[in-house]
Amino acid sequence: MTLPKEIAILSVPFDLGAGRRGATEGPSAIIQAGLEQRLQSLGMASEDAGAIRYTATSEIDQASDNLKNLADVIAVNEALSEQVSRVISSGKFPLVLGGDHSIAIGTIAGVAQHYNNLGVIWIDAHSDLNTPETTGSGNIHGMSLRVSLGEGDARLTGIGGAGAKIKPENVVLIGARSLDPGEKAYIKAGNMTCFTMYDVDRKGMSHIMEEAIRIAGNGTDGVHLSFDIDSVDPGEAPGTGTPVQGGLSYREAHLAMEMLGESGIVTSAEFVEVSPAHDSGNKTANLAMELICSLLGERIL
Numbered sequence: 001m002t003l004p005k006e007i008a009i010l011s012v013p014f015d016l017g018a019g020r021r022g023a024t025e026g027p028s029a030i031i032q033a034g035l036e037q038r039l040q041s042l043g044m045a046s047e048d049a050g051a052i053r054y055t056a057t058s059e060i061d062q063a064s065d066n067l068k069n070l071a072d073v074i075a076v077n078e079a080l081s082e083q084v085s086r087v088i089s090s091g092k093f094p095l096v097l098g099g100d101h102s103i104a105i106g107t108i109a110g111v112a113q114h115y116n117n118l119g120v121i122w123i124d125a126h127s128d129l130n131t132p133e134t135t136g137s138g139n140i141h142g143m144s145l146r147v148s149l150g151e152g153d154a155r156l157t158g159i160g161g162a163g164a165k166i167k168p169e170n171v172v173l174i175g176a177r178s179l180d181p182g183e184k185a186y187i188k189a190g191n192m193t194c195f196t197m198y199d200v201d202r203k204g205m206s207h208i209m210e211e212a213i214r215i216a217g218n219g220t221d222g223v224h225l226s227f228d229i230d231s232v233d234p235g236e237a238p239g240t241g242t243p244v245q246g247g248l249s250y251r252e253a254h255l256a257m258e259m260l261g262e263s264g265i266v267t268s269a270e271f272v273e274v275s276p277a278h279d280s281g282n283k284t285a286n287l288a289m290e291l292i293c294s295l296l297g298e299r300i301l
């Protein structure tokens, strides 16, 4: 696999999977940061495939404690999975802009229709491995990776077709530093690789990425990158709903993208949780735009 030439940008202005509102404005802020011009100067054709349309329920539903706004999360993700699948069928590289991280459910469901053994690199301060039983918040963006693994509420795991879309042994988590008890138990019991911030500090990002590329790329037929901007330290990425101290540095995040770009293994990507309302200026949206460019081939020299 080499670098994609044709990119289809799918915007998902959705934030009902998160506890704090604001990620609806993420996609337009990233695009307005100049994404398309930058991709063009890299010699890439990008198509703004527009925003995902779905029928919203009329009321915000905070009543179902363990699965907040379930109906909207299902509706947007069903629509997204169809769009993502269509982009791949057309031979283009799907670049999904969130939106909160619940949209990974739809992205991965759409991508997985084209790959039997999909690798996933999940860069995040969190692990998003909660179930309705282990969640403390009821926010579905904290459950999306677990849903993609086929566990949790059947109405979520059934999006884009029933069952698991990915296997734990093909998943690599990077940047974790805020894990709930049920998530820790799942990671410790299973065969999923998790490089926490401790590992990043101890081994260095270069080593971590070599390992991640080996694990996610080995024996898989495609690799999806799910990049939660809250993986980056809040000093560099303040514009996000659930910031956690002690995150990736500016260069660690770029190095991760540069190495992934060089590896040529990534077949789809999403950048989520940019929330301009919490940003200082457009710092976080700008960073997301730059990281996308590093992934897609931009280099210092």
Ligand SMILES: NC(=[NH2+])NCCC[C@H](N)C(=O)O
Pocket: 100, 101, 102, 126, 128, 130, 135, 136, 137, 138, 139, 141, 142, 143, 178, 179, 180, 228, 230, 242, 273
């Ligand atoms: N995609 C995210 N930012 N997720 C944050 C999840 C936080 C917490 N673990 C929860 O379940 O609510």
Ligand SMILES: [Mn+2]
Pocket: 101, 124, 126, 127, 128, 141, 228
């Ligand atoms: Mn996340």
Ligand SMILES: [Mn+2]
Pocket: 124, 125, 126, 228, 230, 231, 242, 273
């Ligand atoms: Mn997160």
